[in-house]
Amino acid sequence: MKKFLALTLALVMSLSLVACGGNTTTDTTQNDDTTDDQTTQEVTADDIEDNMTSEDGTYEVAFVTDVGQLKDKSFNEGTWNGVKLYAYNNGLSYKYYQPANGNEATDDDRYDAMAAAAEAGAKVVVCAGYLQEAALRRAATDYPDTKFVFIDGNAINADGSDTPLTNVAGIAFQEEQCGYLAGYAVVKDGFTKLGFTGGGGGTNPACCRYGYGFVQGANAAAAEMDVQVEMNYSWQYGSSYSASPELQTMCNGWYENGTEVIFACGGSMFQSVAAAASANDGYVVGVDTDQAGDSDTVITSAMKGIGEAAQYAIAKVYDDTWDEIGGLTTTLGAADDAVGLPTDEGSWRLETYTVEEYQAELESIKTGENAVDADYNNLQQEYSNLTLNII
Numbered sequence: 001m002k003k004f005l006a007l008t009l010a011l012v013m014s015l016s017l018v019a020c021g022g023n024t025t026t027d028t029t030q031n032d033d034t035t036d037d038q039t040t041q042e043v044t045a046d047d048i049e050d051n052m053t054s055e056d057g058t059y060e061v062a063f064v065t066d067v068g069q070l071k072d073k074s075f076n077e078g079t080w081n082g083v084k085l086y087a088y089n090n091g092l093s094y095k096y097y098q099p100a101n102g103n104e105a106t107d108d109d110r111y112d113a114m115a116a117a118a119e120a121g122a123k124v125v126v127c128a129g130y131l132q133e134a135a136l137r138r139a140a141t142d143y144p145d146t147k148f149v150f151i152d153g154n155a156i157n158a159d160g161s162d163t164p165l166t167n168v169a170g171i172a173f174q175e176e177q178c179g180y181l182a183g184y185a186v187v188k189d190g191f192t193k194l195g196f197t198g199g200g201g202g203t204n205p206a207c208c209r210y211g212y213g214f215v216q217g218a219n220a221a222a223a224e225m226d227v228q229v230e231m232n233y234s235w236q237y238g239s240s241y242s243a244s245p246e247l248q249t250m251c252n253g254w255y256e257n258g259t260e261v262i263f264a265c266g267g268s269m270f271q272s273v274a275a276a277a278s279a280n281d282g283y284v285v286g287v288d289t290d291q292a293g294d295s296d297t298v299i300t301s302a303m304k305g306i307g308e309a310a311q312y313a314i315a316k317v318y319d320d321t322w323d324e325i326g327g328l329t330t331t332l333g334a335a336d337d338a339v340g341l342p343t344d345e346g347s348w349r350l351e352t353y354t355v356e357e358y359q360a361e362l363e364s365i366k367t368g369e370n371a372v373d374a375d376y377n378n379l380q381q382e383y384s385n386l387t388l389n390i391i
Contacts, residue, residue: 045081045307048088050096058121059095061087061314064113066129066152067103068241068267070096075241075267075306078289079128079151082307086314095120103240110135118143124317126151126310130204140165147322149313151306152206154329164327169316171309171325174333175206177365178302179213180220180372181341182263182285184361185300187221187229188353191260191283194218194231197251197273199241199266205376210265210287210302212376215388222385232259234391241267248272255280261299263287270294292347299349305338334365 050070052059063083065076080096087094097113099105110132117125118139126149127136137156140148147167150156154170157163186194196214198207215231222229232254237247251262251273263285264273270284270291277284277297286292286301309332316322332338340362342348343355364370380390 043085043088045084048084050080050084052094054093059093059117060121060123061092061094062117062120062122062125063094063096063310064110064117064125064127064132065096065098066131066241066267067105070098072241072267072270073291073294074270074286074288075152076128078306079126079310082310083126083314085307086311090318095122103242107134107138111138114139114148115142118146122146124149124314126314128152128306130206136168137165140168143167147317147326149310151310155327166323166327168327169313169322169325170329171313172329172331173206173304173306173309174331174339174372174374175209175302175304176213176216176372176374176376177334178304178339178341179210179263179265180217180365181213181339181358181362182300182302183214183217183219184221185217185341185350185353185358186261186283186285187218187225187227188357189299189350190352192222192227192229193258193260194229195251195254195259195262196231196233197238197247197262197264197266197269198235199238199269200235201239202235207265208376208379209374211263212374212379213372214263214265214285214302215379215383215386216372219383219386227385229386230389231386232389232391236391237272238266238269241269243268243271245272248276251276252279255282261285263302265302274298290342290344290347292342292344292349300341301347303340303342305332309338334362335368 061083063080068076071077097117099109099113101109114125114135124147128151130152133153136148136150137159144167150168150170154172155164156168158165196211198211200207218229237244247269255276261283262273264270265287274284274295274297283299284297286298288304288306290303291301292298316325341358348355
């Protein structure tokens with residue numbers, strides 16, 4: 001994801017001298033003697049406070065969470081990190097909003113969070129997760145002067161109309177591609193007993209694309225190696241994307257019965273899968289962000305540039321190029337360096353499959369030589385070298 005990240009950082013740095021608004025807390029105000037380049041290199045999202053206070057009680061850049069925890073070490077946290085970094089690097093006030101009722105949040109709860117952000121002065125509101133669509137349609141209509149970034153979503157039409165709301169920008173990803181790369185990698189590394197546990201109960205398109213890609217990649221690698229692979233595949237205990245004793249028990253059973261690697265595809269579900277893996281000397285594939293630092297059980301992660309995408313879209317508000325994305329769906333994939341596996345020394349834990357081999361496979365997807373199927377309705381098919389056990 002280096003090219004996409006480099007583009008984002010270039011946008012951030014080019015705007016930092018002219019961004020309007022101001023961050024009034026001491027630890028998030030840039031010193032005039034500090035160069036933009038130094039700030040970008042030295043400050044990480046973990047260095048920036050999640051909560052800030054503005055002098056007038058208004059906040060210019062806002063984030064509305066998906067279900068699950070803000071600090072889920074995955075989708076919410078990754079998106080929020082991008083929002084914080086953009087605001088910090090540009091001297092803007094920022095705030096996050098969590099819809100009421102947690103995992104039981106309704107469309108009204110989500111709308112209330114968006115409305116609160118707009119009423120508190122947000123020029124741009126980043127909303128995470130496909131569940132936000134109905135609330136977003138209403139909020140974008142009621143607050144036409146506010147820009148809304150819909151991460152993991154598409155452009156939204158006005159209610160009862162074929163006309164898109166131009167103050168909403170949809171940002172989608174080709175998750176099937178990084179899911180494929182993860183499945184391909186673990187099989188190439190010698191694993192043949194796999195698992196997938198996904199969030200959203202099978203209704204989240206992003207999770208469905210991740211899972212279907214994982215299956216395709218595992219089968220492709222198995223075919224090249226002339227081996228057979230088995231995979232348990234389940235949406236159980238993942239409807240709220242949360243950790244649970246039930247999920248951990250299910251994964252314990254999988255590991256005890258021979259599963260070697262489980263793709264934990266659903267926010268805080270990761271905690272339950274990693275705990276089961278640790279208890280059984282098993283491995284985990286992380287999701288959305290590089291989760292190697294969260295558990296020694298993580299062998300790789302299927303990543304997408306959610307934080308970078310948030311920064312990229314927010315920048316469009318401040319450089320007056322919003323019309324390039326407003327009312328449209330921007331879909332990012334391997335060709336944009338927006339999906340892939342982490343290759344840093346501390347994150348690459350595959351032993352026989354090399355970074356060079358991975359980069360060659362990634363390149364085949366970038367060029368279109370390897371076209372990964374995104375239609376997850378094709379999941380239940382016959383695979384040449386993979387037995388899929390849907391649970």
